Amino acid sequence: MTEPGTTRSGHLGLLFELGWQRIGGLLRSPTPKLVLGVGLPAAVLCSALVVLGRAGVPNPSGAAGGLTLGLLVSATLSFLSYGVLFGGSDNLFLRQLGVAGRELYLERGLRLCFAGAVTVVAVLIPFAAAGDPLGPPLVIGLTAAAVCLGTANLAYAWAARSTAGGGSNRLLSAGIRQWDPGLARAAPLVYAPLLPFLAGSFAGAVVGGAQQLTGLLVLASVVVAVAGTRLGAALFAPASARFLPTATEMSYAPPPEGGGEEFRQRRGLASLLPRPAAAVWVRDATVGSRRFGWAARVTWPVVIVSIVALARWGESSAAHAWVVAAVGLALVIQAAAVVGLGIVERHGPRWIDRSMGIAWRHRFAGRWAWSWGLSLWLLVPVALAWWWWSGFGTAWAWPVAGAFSAGVATMASLLNSERR
Amino acid sequence: MTEESLLEVRDLSKSYRRRPVLRTLALVVKEGEAVAVIGPNGAGKSTFLGCITGDRIPDAGSIRVCGHDPFVDQSVVANWMGSVPETPFLYGELTIAETIRFVSRVRGMDREDAAGESARLLDLFGLAGAEDVLCRELSQGMGRKTAIVLALLHRPRLLILDEIFNGLDLPSADRLIAELDAHRARGGAFLLSSHNLSLLASVCDRGLLLAPDSWTNLDEEEWQRWKEAPALTPA
Incomplete structure (x- = not known):
């Protein structure tokens, strides 16, 4: 047994292993919730994208097309970011086991990377269905996803650190501090998706409009992704012990004022x-x-x-x-x-x-x-x-x-x- | 802080949406002590224990586990402390054995030591033979026993056990009490909350009585008086 009082490291590999084990467990004995809640909607989405075909996607050549594809990819990733980074049901369990915040954030960041890869594949489906070349949309999608990923990991880590600090950001919470201090405290998290959304879209436009040096741009986007994730993990580490319980408390939704309103039985068609x-x-x-x-x-x-x-x-x-x-x-x-x-x-x-x-x-x-x-x-x-x-x-x-x-x-x- | 103090809580306050639950609460737990956390529903027992384990963020005050702040030295505190929350978390997709293996590796335990201790605890709580059952298929009692095994596995010095007897059959509760007595004999300490007041009275030697907006430390004579007629209000 490790002597009490010593800190340990090297949890990242264990977290990956845990992720694979959980996926394996789900596939070995799938639940109806998994099949109905994930499998079928995914099948509906994929078949819709196949049906949409060429008509459902922009022309990937040019800045406008790149911007549209970048918007699609970065909007999806920005929307998913909070849930992937901070929404894990095992956050507090891992915290109690002593898993370091930095390693937890890196593992969550890689999950977001996986979500980005799935998003890019989904964007490519209509092109593949129409028989169009996949190269240009793939380059735009990957660049937008990488830039979005790096900036999301950085922006959310800063927001978590700011929220865990306890005070409310004066600029971001202007106008709401008086009537809802709880929301004012979470203001950095509310605004955090904006940066990755804008950065990813911009990256899509840049790489779509570029006639040359696309390889260099893709490489630069990967650097942004890696640097943003590592910097984000370093920022998040000291805040994790306070932020994870804060996030859990913030996710609590109190019952509506004057609860039971929905139980009014003799209204509308019920009558x-x-x-x-x-x-x-x-x-x-x-x-x-x-x-x-x-x-x-x-x-x-x-x-x-x-x-x-x-x-x-x-x-x-x-x-x-x-x-x-x-x-x-x-x-x-x-x-x-x-x-x-x-x-x-x-x-x-x-x-x-x-x-x-x-x-x-x-x-x-x-x-x-x-x-x-x-x-x-x-x-x-x-x-x-x-x-x-x-x-x-x-x-x-x-x-x-x-x-x-x-x-x-x-x-x-x-x-x-x-x-x- | 004295050397033998495993837990020091000073001026702890906590509110939910401006509704105060804990006000300037103070408690010191030393080696070998067993403290009962008592109170009616909504008095703040789980909130108090959650603040110690780090599941809840205190609004004010300080907490030290073996001299360390759980909101700063999270990894160090995790080594000293084991806890079972009111609703334990288990990975539904993993079996009991896989969960134990993961926890022992995260805690940095030696492989042989982990295998021996987990086998002993599984046997103690009647889980031997159920190692390959998925956690989502466990009954409430078996789930709680698994969580207890996970909390005891690394032989922590301080145990935080919330509503610990919920769902446990009587023989398992007796075995848990014997294990907790052994834990105290080794110099460990624990905080225990339960609505089974007679069990608390038999296991613990001090109490913390919580009520909405107030709290009372039940030491020695007060505890003896409380044990004669266990109740959710001061004697």
């Missing part, structure tokens, strides 16, 4: 249902939104990409097939959440329903109403886009299909809740 069914609807919608938030989140990417596809190729049968497949997939994901709620209920809530005397038909009606309502956020915009751009008289079939799918999912959910 059309019998009182017990309306109560089940509101209860299921609240529990479902908290435990299966991903079921609602899958809606918007599918809606946006479907509308774009229909607007662009409204008369193409390939586009129709893709929209049907994507929406079908999203409905399957939402149905899984409805069934999941039933599985969760095996351990308790079904007894509450029984003890309150809620009839099976009311449980069915309430859950079906929630399930259908969940799908309508997806189906109504798609139906309107289908009617507008495809000219088919079958747009009404979308909400009807949703009602049917909700019925099947609800039946499966209630049957599951009754299983022992």
Whole structure:
């Protein structure tokens, strides 16, 4: 055993090993959350990018095209940065084990590097689908990602250090210190994504507009990435012991003022249902939104990409097939959440329903109403886009299909809740 | 600070969104001491223990573990201290054996020493034979036992154990108490919180009674009086 009081180093290799072990564990026994929450949305996104093809991406030659590609890559990476760098569920556990802040930050920085590589690959998919040369967009994407990565690692480390210091930055928190000191303290973190976003976009424009020396520019961007990450880790190290618990405390979302507002049962469409069914609807919608938030989140990417596809190729049968497949997939994901709620209920809530005397038909009606309502956020915009751009008289079939799918999912959910 | 003090807390204050939970709290724990942290729900027991382990940031005051500030000398303090939080973290994707191996390597333990000590602790808590179970498949009690094994593995001097008896069956609780007694005999100390007041009374020799907005150190006579009629308010 190491003598108490001595510091140790060399955790970086162990952290990498841990990461691989965790990935291996997930692949050996994948959870439904992994398949439904990551695998299927990734499949939807990839197929959408393939369908978009050449029409979905800018011309990579020239500063304007480089700027657009740089914007795409750096916006994605900047958006992901906070979660990748500071959102690990094991941060406090590793802190208690004595893992040094510098090594933790380097490992998180390399995770962000991996996210950048995946983003660049995603940007290349439409080019590959269209048969265009991959060289120019690859160079722009890699340069933008590398510059974005280096500046993100630096900017977030500075923001973490500033936040952990306890005070609030006078310039960044101007105007908000009086009414929300907590937010004022986190102001550096709020503004941290701006620098990598702007730097990555600018790098994309520069390398896109450059006729020569692109190799040198790529090399310079790699230097920025490495230097930014190493400097960021050095900046973060002394702040990590205070910042990691601070970040955990900041992530706590208190219940809304006057909590229980969402439990008002006789408003809107709920007033059309019998009182017990309306109560089940509101209860299921609240529990479902908290435990299966991903079921609602899958809606918007599918809606946006479907509308774009229909607007662009409204008369193409390939586009129709893709929209049907994507929406079908999203409905399957939402149905899984409805069934999941039933599985969760095996351990308790079904007894509450029984003890309150809620009839099976009311449980069915309430859950079906929630399930259908969940799908309508997806189906109504798609139906309107289908009617507008495809000219088919079958747009009404979308909400009807949703009602049917909700019925099947609800039946499966209630049957599951009754299983022992 | 005296040499035998393992924990010194001075003027510790903590608020959540301007609601004070701990006010100018002070506590010194020396070698061989066992301190019960007692209080009703919401009194700040987990917040207090979290401030010591570094899971919570104090608003004011100082904490020293074996003379080191856990918010400055994080790696040093990690060597001296083992903790089990109210809701222990375990890697759901790893088995118990993989988790123990990772923790022992991060803590810099000798391979043979780690293997021997982990085998002893797994056997003690009835986890022998379950080494290949994924942590996400563990019951609440088995998860807590695994977290206890991880906290004891490197033989720390100070143990911070929050709601430690939750989910433990009676034989396991008895074995844990015997292990904690041995820990004290070796010169270690621990802070223990639990809602099982009779167990706390039998294990500990001092108490810290927390209430919203106030706190009381129960030393010697006060502790003896409290043990006669364990309650969540001062005798």
